[in-house]
């Protein structure tokens with residue numbers, strides 16, 4: 001995409017808009033666009049470029065049903081602003097949502113994985129809409145325009161409006177950081193999000209619940225600095241307590257709302273496996289364990305959750321994790337629905353534990369339940385190797401160098417895998 005010099009607009013307006021900082025900023029009205037020769041118009045133009053760039057990045061989730069579901073929530077929260085807000089669902093395992101000054105919102109799949117019901121997602125979206133309506137990014141720009149942060153901001157904008165950079169995670173983090181709002185702005189956005197969700201009929205207790213869950217996850221995390229949301233949204237127990245008090249107050253007035261958990265789990269269910277896989281790739285297993293615990297609490301698709309619990313143990317590979325992983329995969333299989341990959345992982349771990357008959361049973365079952373698996377031939381070759389091993393054990397019971405090497409290739413690292421010229425897909 002050709003880069004436009006929109007950031008130059010801001011630069012120019014930075015110099016000429018001397019009265020901006022003292023001008024009272026009103027809430028944006030539905031359908032309102034900034035005056036042409038304003039610093040706000042410059043901000044919008046710069047963000048339009050970033051938006052166009054991000055929309056073409058490979059990180060965007062385009063599924064029409066999921067996108068329609070997010071749109072439905074946005075319009076339910078604020079029908080008058082429904083057409084002013086555009087959004088993309090960004091495939092990244094971190095918890096975040098952000099709002100650009102031109103009404104362009106990012107919803108990250110890490111947030112969607114963690115929200116336990118529609119009310120929780122609605123609260124976060126409402127919070128971001130609060131930033132938009134109150135024009136917080138314009139106010140923020142006017143606060144930083146005379147500081148060194150303004151130069152960093154312009155560099156980030158220039159990079160984002162350039163080629164293919166806007167989808168990069170480091171860029172997204174930098175973007176979130178530059179629009180780190182003041183605590184007062186965050187409180188305002190909290191109030192807006194809370195009011196929007198309550199008026200739309202959502203269970204307003206869920207506002208505090210999603211922050212509380214995130215704090216629990218951060219406190220458990222091996223890498224707490226990876227919590228991108230906290231770069232732009234300071235989260236504290238004080239904030240949770242304030243939201244709880246607001247909810248109790250509404251409840252005392254006889255108000256109530258729905259969490260719409262079933263609707264949420266149905267809408268996000270088809271994507272959850274992919275999101276969990278990306279979550280585990282972060283390799284912060286302590287944090288992911290908290291995420292899994294909260295998902296288990298929903299009671300939804302337990303077979304899938306036990307499989308990913310097994311994956312967590314297998315990837316973590318601490319002492320005793322092989323046994324824990326085997327137990328988790330077996331729990332997954334005890335449910336009516338489970339990912340067929342549980343059988344494959346189980347086969348590999350049984351093989352590692354030298355339980356050859358169990359390994360063969362698992363691989364055989366995997367091929368039966370998953371006849372179209374892309375790794376069908378590979379698993380078949382494992383079975384053949386196990387059968388050959390049976391034969392060799394019978395012929396040469398005292399030793400089996402071939403089999404020992406094969407196990408090394410499976411489980412002791414890249415060198416072993418490379419030697420056998422085959423990369424394991426589990």
Ligand SMILES: [Zn+2]
Pocket residue numbers: 127128131181186189232233
């Ligand atoms: Zn915020």
